[in-house]
Amino acid sequence: MKRTGLPDWLSDALPEQAAAPNEIAQAARSQVESIGLPGLRDEEWRWTNLRAIQRGRFNAPSGVGADIEPGTRLPLDNPVRLRFVDGVFQGVPDDVPEGVTLTALADADETTRAAAFSPKPAPSVDNPNDALVTLNTAMAREGVVVDVAANTVVERPIVIEWLDGATESVMSHPRVLVRLGQSAAATLLEHIETVGEQPAWRNSVIVSTIAANAALTHIALGLDGESRLTTARTFAELDRDARYHSYNIQLGGRMIRREYDIHVGGSGAHTDLIGLMMPRGKQLLDTHTRITHAAADTTSNEHYRTIADDAGRGVFKGRILIEEDAQRIEAYQSSNNLLLSDNAEIDAKPELEIYADDVSCSHGATIGRLDQEALFYLRTRGVPLAEARGLLIAGFAQEVIDELPLTDLRDWLTGQVEQRLGERSLPADSDA
Amino acid sequence: MTETQELEQLVKREYKYGFTTDIEQEIIPPGLDEDVIRMISAKKNEPEFMLEWRLSAFRQWQKMAEPEWAHVHYPKIDYQALSYYAAPKTQEELDAEAPESLDEVDPKLLETYEKLGIPLHERAALAGVKGANVAVDAVFDSVSVTTTFKEKLAEAGVIFCSFSEAVENHPELVQKYLGTVVPQGDNFFAALNSAVFSDGSFVYVPKGVTCPMELSTYFRINAKNTGQFERTLIIAEEGASVSYLEGCTAPQRDENQLHAAVVELVALDDAEIKYSTVQNWYPGDEEGRGGIYNFVTKRGECRGDRSKITWTQVEAGSAITWKYPSCVLKGDDSVGEFYSVAVGNNFQQIDSGTKMVHLGSRTRSTIVSKGISAGRAENAYRGLVHIGKTARDARNFTQCDSLLIGDRCGAHTFPYIEAKNSTAQVEHEATTSKVSDDQMFYLRSRGLSEEDAMNMVVNGFCKEVFNELPMEFAVEAQALLAVSLEGSVG
Numbered sequence: 014m015k016r017t018g019l020p021d022w023l024s025d026a027l028p029e030q031a032a033a034p035n036e037i038a039q040a041a042r043s044q045v046e047s048i049g050l051p052g053l054r055d056e057e058w059r060w061t062n063l064r065a066i067q068r069g070r071f072n073a074p075s076g077v078g079a080d081i082e083p084g085t086r087l088p089l090d091n092p093v094r095l096r097f098v099d100g101v102f103q104g105v106p107d108d109v110p111e112g113v114t115l116t117a118l119a120d121a122d123e124t125t126r127a128a129a130f131s132p133k134p135a136p137s138v139d140n141p142n143d144a145l146v147t148l149n150t151a152m153a154r155e156g157v158v159v160d161v162a163a164n165t166v167v168e169r170p171i172v173i174e175w176l177d178g179a180t181e182s183v184m185s186h187p188r189v190l191v192r193l194g195q196s197a198a199a200t201l202l203e204h205i206e207t208v209g210e211q212p213a214w215r216n217s218v219i220v221s222t223i224a225a226n227a228a229l230t231h232i233a234l235g236l237d238g239e240s241r242l243t244t245a246r247t248f249a250e251l252d253r254d255a256r257y258h259s260y261n262i263q264l265g266g267r268m269i270r271r272e273y274d275i276h277v278g279g280s281g282a283h284t285d286l287i288g289l290m291m292p293r294g295k296q297l298l299d300t301h302t303r304i305t306h307a308a309a310d311t312t313s314n315e316h317y318r319t320i321a322d323d324a325g326r327g328v329f330k331g332r333i334l335i336e337e338d339a340q341r342i343e344a345y346q347s348s349n350n351l352l353l354s355d356n357a358e359i360d361a362k363p364e365l366e367i368y369a370d371d372v373s374c375s376h377g378a379t380i381g382r383l384d385q386e387a388l389f390y391l392r393t394r395g396v397p398l399a400e401a402r403g404l405l406i407a408g409f410a411q412e413v414i415d416e417l418p419l420t421d422l423r424d425w426l427t428g429q430v431e432q433r434l435g436e437r438s439l440p441a442d443s444d445a
Numbered sequence: 446m447t448e449t450q451e452l453e454q455l456v457k458r459e460y461k462y463g464f465t466t467d468i469e470q471e472i473i474p475p476g477l478d479e480d481v482i483r484m485i486s487a488k489k490n491e492p493e494f495m496l497e498w499r500l501s502a503f504r505q506w507q508k509m510a511e512p513e514w515a516h517v518h519y520p521k522i523d524y525q526a527l528s529y530y531a532a533p534k535t536q537e538e539l540d541a542e543a544p545e546s547l548d549e550v551d552p553k554l555l556e557t558y559e560k561l562g563i564p565l566h567e568r569a570a571l572a573g574v575k576g577a578n579v580a581v582d583a584v585f586d587s588v589s590v591t592t593t594f595k596e597k598l599a600e601a602g603v604i605f606c607s608f609s610e611a612v613e614n615h616p617e618l619v620q621k622y623l624g625t626v627v628p629q630g631d632n633f634f635a636a637l638n639s640a641v642f643s644d645g646s647f648v649y650v651p652k653g654v655t656c657p658m659e660l661s662t663y664f665r666i667n668a669k670n671t672g673q674f675e676r677t678l679i680i681a682e683e684g685a686s687v688s689y690l691e692g693c694t695a696p697q698r699d700e701n702q703l704h705a706a707v708v709e710l711v712a713l714d715d716a717e718i719k720y721s722t723v724q725n726w727y728p729g730d731e732e733g734r735g736g737i738y739n740f741v742t743k744r745g746e747c748r749g750d751r752s753k754i755t756w757t758q759v760e761a762g763s764a765i766t767w768k769y770p771s772c773v774l775k776g777d778d779s780v781g782e783f784y785s786v787a788v789g790n791n792f793q794q795i796d797s798g799t800k801m802v803h804l805g806s807r808t809r810s811t812i813v814s815k816g817i818s819a820g821r822a823e824n825a826y827r828g829l830v831h832i833g834k835t836a837r838d839a840r841n842f843t844q845c846d847s848l849l850i851g852d853r854c855g856a857h858t859f860p861y862i863e864a865k866n867s868t869a870q871v872e873h874e875a876t877t878s879k880v881s882d883d884q885m886f887y888l889r890s891r892g893l894s895e896e897d898a899m900n901m902v903v904n905g906f907c908k909e910v911f912n913e914l915p916m917e918f919a920v921e922a923q924a925l926l927a928v929s930l931e932g933s934v935g
Contacts, residue, residue: 056514060863337852337853338852340852350864352864352866352867352869353867354867355834355865355866355867355868357865357867358863358864358865359862359863359864360861360862360863360864361861361862361863361873362859362860362861362862363858363860363873363875364857364858364859364860365847365856365857365858365875365877366855366857366858367847367849367855367856367857367877368854368855369849369852370849370850370851370852370854370879371852371879372849372877372878372879373877373878374876374877374878375874375875375876375877376858376873376874376875377872377873377874377875378860378862378871378872378873378874379870379871379872379873380832380862380864380869380870380871381869381870381871381872382867382868382869382870
């Protein structure tokens with residue numbers, strides 16, 4: 014297929030000096046210039062159109078808005094805040110817990126920067142499906158490195174605040190590296206919020222390595238405004254007996270595409286991927302996950318739910334790859350989807366790719382409407398239709414929210430979802 | 446028995462149907478251009494519209510690229526090195542009319558069928574002996590050499606003939622339906638087929654008629670280095686119903702053979718078509734050399750309300766299978782079904798599944814796919830369930846199970862699910878596992894040998910699909926499965 018290359022405005026924005034070590038940055042730069050952005054003909058992008066970015070003409074951040082605060086206060090206990098305004102890192106906070114080292118990416122040494130740009134599983138620089146990571150590698154100048162020393166359990170959540178849209182048509186390509194030493198434990202929370210009404214595009218990459226017996230909890234909370242475009246990718250590499258728990262809650266944004274690449278590389282390691290996406294209006298919320306079981310005796314559990322309303326679109330692709338000789342694997346995946354409107358759309362692709370025989374793998378995917386019997390039951394109890402529907406939808410979402418580890422955040426989120434459901438108008442087919 | 450021994454025994458299994466029948470053949474020299482297509486069309490005395498249709502397909506094909514998305518690997522095919530037409534020399538004699546007795550059929554052909562193990566009564570049917578109840582439209586390489594039971598079918602008004610005959614005798618039907626389900630430019634292989642297809646089967650069941658017998662065709666790939674491009678078109682008019690069986694084997698080969706068939710089914714109001722396949726083409730030797738490349742486009746359209754199309758397949762052969770029998774559910778209340786068992790052994794590669802496209806209201810579809818991988822085979826299910834905006838209260842149920850025998854094979858599931866109507870109900874479930882030690886232990890403790898126990902488990906695993914096969918095929922399929930997996934357990 015003929016590829017058109019990067020649009021001129023994007024190509025012109027490629028920096029001479031990036032945060033990645035020179036060799037890596039140069040390779041990424043020359044590849045991405047010829048490959049360009051992924052299109053609908055690239056398998057991983059068949060349901061997600063990047064036209065809005067392609068035609069967007071986004072600019073590098075101007076550096077204003079250093080005093081911007083998030084509009085939403087999350088109920089968190091004394092968080093460590095790492096603030097990015099329009100992708101620009103606002104500096105390391107003064108009060109850092111013991112055992113945690115925070116470094117601005119620009120200040121990190123060469124080895125660390127190389128680690129930030131060499132995730133496992135490695136994306137390939139010449140694969141169009143991975144073009145956005147390659148673009149990030151070529152573009153990234155801002156970022157932060159979070160190091161947690163061995164045997165350190167960090168109680169305070171580490172919060173990355175992505176505050177975007179302070180200036181008009183801004184784009185950013187930040188890179189974050191999170192490293193957990195042996196038997197360490199930490200919670201990383203992405204607080205994603207739009208601070209202005211301006212269109213903005215963030216193309217961020219988080220690379221994490223989790224040493225033996227360490228555990229990383231990673232919560233992504235998308236409260237973006239309606240003009241946000243996000244393409245975000247997370248890499249997690251797990252050593253022996255390591256844990257990676259991901260919670261991906263997406264409520265806002267115009268087009269949000271999140272990708273997770275989990276490399277379960279040490280025996281006894283386990284990963285959970287939990288997600289809730291609620292597209293409405295004309296939102297497109299898309300999550301692609303890939304779990305690679307590269308070692309024997311590893312397990313994974315994935316549970317995603319989508320509730321699509323209005324003309325919203327929900328896309329889920331989950332792939333489980335079990336490599337040759339990775340025996341005694343248990344992998345379970347489910348994708349449950351609710352379609353609330355005839356203009357909404359759900360696309361799902363749960364994949365299994367298995368090269369070992371002693372495995373127990375299953376996936377299930379469902380798309381449907383509200384249980385008519387449950388609705389009937391509630392109505393016979395005198396619950397008005399709109400309320401009955403609201404109860405059932407909230408219940409469907411709650412099953413995911415209940416899995417979140419932070420109690421206060423869980424309750425706050427329940428309120429958010431209820432509020433959203435309260436805003437929805439009754440569809441035309443009010444008998445259903 | 447150790448694993449190495451098992452594998453050795455497994456790969457040494459000789460291809461049961463490995464032989465070549467020595468019949469002189471008329472072959473067009475290798476290569477493909479518009480002249481070759483004109484020559485094919487001229488040789489078959491086709492009307493002008495067919496030639497135009499072929500040429501238009503060829504022009505589209507030239508602009509297309511060979512698809513690479515399937516989970517299969519094979520050396521690049523040089524389409525200019527293939528020969529696009531082969532017909533037995535005795536074509537004129539054999540084509541003339543169904544033979545009165547066995548003596549009138551080329552004895553070499555009968556010999557072939559004998560080696561294929563075609564049941565006696567079917568051989569009799571082939572020869573036109575009275576009382577046999579399965580009609581066989583035998584396709585020997587590309588040209589149908591004999592057709593039987595025409596009279597009995599004609600009585601009912603059913604047309605069952607070779608595609609060439611249909612073009613000659615029923616051009617209006619061919620022109621009306623050909624390419625309406627699988628258009629010329631549908632995909633690379635379908636376009637190639639549309640340009641050069643040699644022959645195939647044609648079935649037309651008129652309004653309200655239930656076809657009095659099950660229709661069956663044996664496909665054979667015979668001449669060395671000739672691609673086989675079959676074209677099948679089945680039309681069931683309002684309220685009609687028909688069951689069609691397709692089965693095939695092929696001689697052992699060193700060089701890969703390309704098979705790019707197209708099957709189109711059209712079901713009008715209240716019509717029902719059941720299409721069953723048992724496929725056992727040469728899968729290649731123990732190194733994975735040779736073997737058939739099976740790149741097939743099969744699609745049925747439930748055009749009428751309350752129509753129904755059922756695909757049932759048992760895929761045991763071929764080096765590479767690339768095949769997605771699909772249903773387009775246009776009519777309201779129409780039903781699509783897909784039942785499949787795909788067995789891969791040695792170096793076989795299978796990328797197969799189905800597409801269910803729901804467009805009409807209250808359309809329903811069921812997908813049951815059972816994949817078995819042994820040796821170093823790669824077996825992938827790839828399917829699409831699409832619920833369109835117009836499909837109110839559509840319903841789909843999909844079940845894909847994979848069974849792994851040995852630790853060097855692969856089993857994969859790539860389902861695509863798209864829903865655009867809020868009343869849609871789609872359920873997909875897939876599992877992958879090996880035969881459990883518990884199951885084996887239970888059966889062994891009842892005195893079964895390990896191999897018998899394995900066969901029993903495998904048969905149980907496939908039962909839901911076998912139940913959908915016509916009786917004679919079900920028996921054949923079970924035997925085929927046992928042979929295919931012979932030696933895979935100790």
